[in-house]
């Protein structure tokens with residue numbers, strides 16, 4: 269089964285579907301090359317992935333990474349980006365880049381940020397002067413960055429907010445801001461603008477937002493505002509509801525999602541793309557992600573554990589020296605943990621590799637139409653100390669046609 273559509277600066281080709289759930293495998297071809305979906309994007313905050321060089325990132329097989337517009341806009345700034353010729357050149361990265369709009373960073377980092385119909389008002393972190401990020405300015409910045417996927421400015425509210433009217437205002441404003449972003453976008457021939465579905469945990473509001481945004485026919489669609497402290501069962505309902513209304517022939521990106529268990533469920537609900545700072549952030553605390561859960565290598569029990577972070581892992585850190593790797597052991601990371609940076613780099617290398625490898629295994633399972641068995645096996649291993657997979661995962665995947673308990 270294969271069908272292709274070409275939309276502005278991307279091609280999206282469905283390669284296979286799970287016959288039981290909504291999981292799909294596809295190839296997304298962007299201006300800097302093809303990307304296999306489902307996929308996970310590591311977050312490179314200041315045009316660099318903390319702990320990895322561009323060469324090391326390339327070696328993990330990452331072909332699309334995320335940059336923060338807010339950080340790039342501050343440093344090196346738009347004039348420098350224009351002079352250099354964009355973020356690809358700045359970073360020495362020849363593969364794809366996705367940038368966020370900058371709005372979420374402002375609202376979450378700057379306490380005094382205030383959202384009005386014009387945009388996000390905030391005080392400059394440099395000198396305290398009042399500034400305004402409008403949809404037009406966000407797109408202008410992202411045009412200077414030259415990212416392959418650019419995100420609309422949206423009005424993001426914490427999903428757990430009890431204020432229905434404010435949530436509705438934010439959803440409707442996000443649609444109006446999408447129109448302003450489309451009008452401001454100068455490079456639709458080489459940069460793909462994604463809309464962002466909002467509407468909190470209110471499924472009817474999410475449906476209305478899907479209908480309005482789908483009419484605007486952007487090259488891809490994101491589901492935003494999740495991972496804000498809502499119950500996992502609520503998060504699943506939102507993803508499930510949105511994917512039912514989104515076109516089959518466009519990539520679907522669920523923003524801010526990155527725990528392996530969340531990804532395995534969201535893929536079953538029909539999502540294709542994910543990003544999260546968790547795998548790299550948790551690495552800096554000595555936490556290695558493995559198929560059998562997360563290991564905190566700072567724990568004394570690893571002081572004399574000479575196994576690799578994960579048995580059989582092919583990342584540069586875990587791979588034996590005889591096979592060109594570094595042959596790093598748990599004991600070595602434990603020893604380094606107190607001294608910070610080197611240990612953090614090695615665990616980052618491993619965690620990014622682990623996440624990308626997980627996505628590869630997910631994709632292969634979908635292509636072989638064995639995703640149900642894959643999901644069962646994943647949960648069995650990942651939660652070894654529990655009696656079974658968590659209730660929310662069982663419930664969500666059951667609704668999608670996969671019974672984790674059968």
Ligand SMILES: [Zn+2]
Nearest residue numbers: 581583586618
């Ligand atoms: Zn490894």
